[in-house]
Amino acid sequence: MVKVKAGILGAGGIAKVHTANLKNDERVDIIGVADIFKDKAEALAKEAGEHVHAVESLEELFQLGVNTVYVTTPNTTHVEPVLNCLENDINVFSEKPMATSLAEAEQIKEAAQKSNGIYNLGMNRRYAYVYKKVKDLIATEEVTPHMALFKMNRGELLNPAWTADPKATGGFLYETPFHLMDMCRYLFGEVEAVKCEARQNISEAELDDFAILLTFETGTIVTFVTSAHSGWSFPFEKIEVYGKYSTIETEELEKVMYAPGLKQKAEIDDYFQVPFEEKWGYIEEDQLFIDAIINGTKQPVTAEDGYLSTQLLESIYESARTGQQIDLRSVSRSSK
Structure with a gap:
C-alpha cells in the first residue's frame, strides 16, 4: 500500500484532533510535527507516534519527505504555507478560513489550479x-x-x-x-x-x-x-x-x-x-481527504468552493x- 506521508504545521488544539484521526488511518504515516514553539511540536509528535519528528518550520517538514501537510496555524497565517505547499506540489489540508481577504483566497485558488498537489479546506460541519x-x-x-x-x-x-x-x-x-x-x-x-x-x-x-x-x-x-x-x-x-x-x-x-x-x-x-x-464531522472529512489523495476522488471542499464562501x-x-x-x-x- 502506498501511504500518505503527512506533516502537521501548527500544534494547537485542532491539530491534535486531526493527528488522532490520521494516526488511526492505516493509509497514513505521520512523519513530522512543526511549530514555532518547539515544546508544543514535541508534545504533539509524542502523541502522534514513536518515530514522529518534532521540527520548527514547514521547510523542515519538506526535508523530512512529507507529501501532505495539514496547516493548522492561526487564521491570518494560512496563506503563505498553503501557497508554499501548492508550489511544491504538496497536498495540503488547510483549516478554515481559506484566507482572510478575497485577494489572498484568489491566490490560493489560482495556485491550486496549477498544482499537482490537492488542496482541501477544512469545513468539518x-x-x-x-x-x-x-x-x-x-x-x-x-x-x-x-x-x-x-x-x-x-x-x-x-x-x-x-x-x-x-x-x-x-x-x-x-x-x-x-x-x-x-x-x-x-x-x-x-x-x-x-x-x-x-x-x-x-x-x-x-x-x-x-x-x-x-x-x-x-x-x-x-x-x-x-x-x-x-x-x-x-x-x-x-x-x-x-x-x-x-x-x-x-x-x-x-x-x-x-x-x-x-x-x-x-x-x-x-x-x-x-x-x-x-x-462534528472531523473523522469523515479527514477520511475523504485521504481518499482523494490515494484514490483520486474529489476532495471534500475545493479551493473554488472555499473562494466562494x-x-x-x-x-x-x-x-x-x-x-x-x-x-x-x-x-x-x-x-x-
Whole structure:
C-alpha cells in the first residue's frame, strides 16, 4: 500500500484532533510535527507516534519527505504555507478560513489550479451528523427550504484576548461564524444578494454584532445573526429551516428535529453520546481527504468552493461598512 506521508504545521488544539484521526488511518504515516514553539511540536509528535519528528518550520517538514501537510496555524497565517505547499506540489489540508481577504483566497485558488498537489479546506460541519441530516432532507426534496434562521454566537469576545484581535483572526466573522456562512451555501446554493447591519458594541477593534439577510438564487431567504459576546447561552449554534408546513431544527451539533407536516409526529436524532470528533464531522472529512489523495476522488471542499464562501463573507463585511445591499450577481464568480 502506498501511504500518505503527512506533516502537521501548527500544534494547537485542532491539530491534535486531526493527528488522532490520521494516526488511526492505516493509509497514513505521520512523519513530522512543526511549530514555532518547539515544546508544543514535541508534545504533539509524542502523541502522534514513536518515530514522529518534532521540527520548527514547514521547510523542515519538506526535508523530512512529507507529501501532505495539514496547516493548522492561526487564521491570518494560512496563506503563505498553503501557497508554499501548492508550489511544491504538496497536498495540503488547510483549516478554515481559506484566507482572510478575497485577494489572498484568489491566490490560493489560482495556485491550486496549477498544482499537482490537492488542496482541501477544512469545513468539518459539512460532515457533522446534524447538518448531514439537514442536507439529506433538502437533497431528497422532503423539504423545500423557503426560509431559514441561522444563529452562531460566541460567548465572550475578550477572553482569550486574541479572539478580539483582527490581526490574529482576520475579523470576528472569520472565526466560527465562517462555518455557518459556508453551511448556507452548502445547503441552499449560491447567494444572490446580501444586506447586513453590524455594530461595534464590546470590542475596541472590530464589529462584534451582525444581523444579516441573505437571498439565494433558489429563492430561499435566510436571516443570520451572530454576536461575539452572548455569554455562552445555549444553544449558541442553531439553525431552523422552514418548508411547506415542515421544520428542521438543530441544537448545537448535538440534536436535530424534523417536523414533517401538520398533525405528524416529529423525528428527533440525538447525538449527545457520540464522540465529538465523529459527530462534528472531523473523522469523515479527514477520511475523504485521504481518499482523494490515494484514490483520486474529489476532495471534500475545493479551493473554488472555499473562494466562494470567502466571497460571501467579504460581501457581508462590505454591506456592514457601506450600509448597502450587495448584489452578488454583479460580482464575477469564476464558477460561472
